[in-house]
Amino acid sequence: xxxxxxxxxxxxxxxxxxxxxxxxxxxxxxxxxxxxxxxxxxxxxxxxxxxxxxxxxxxxxxxxxxxxxxxxxxxxx
Numbered sequence: 001x002x003x004x005x006x007x008x009x010x011x012x013x014x015x016x017x018x019x020x021x022x023x024x025x026x027x028x029x030x031x032x033x034x035x036x037x038x039x040x041x042x043x044x045x046x047x048x049x050x051x052x053x054x055x056x057x058x059x060x061x062x063x064x065x066x067x068x069x070x071x072x073x074x075x076x077x
Contacts (some may be wrong), residue, residue, distance in 0.1 A: 006030035011059055014047040 023040035
């Protein structure tokens, strides 16, 4: 799972798109790269920001992926 998240190059930072667990479509393609929107990729008004190294852990938490220490298993919530 951790490698999958590193493939995501963009995230939507539009304020109105920061919630929306009811919408299933969170991944799309932007600029020929994977992009994540916490609301819904089919919505209008995305504000795409390139994901930096420091943002990867935060993005993983918002995607519902708990990253464990190397001695633990990776859990998906």
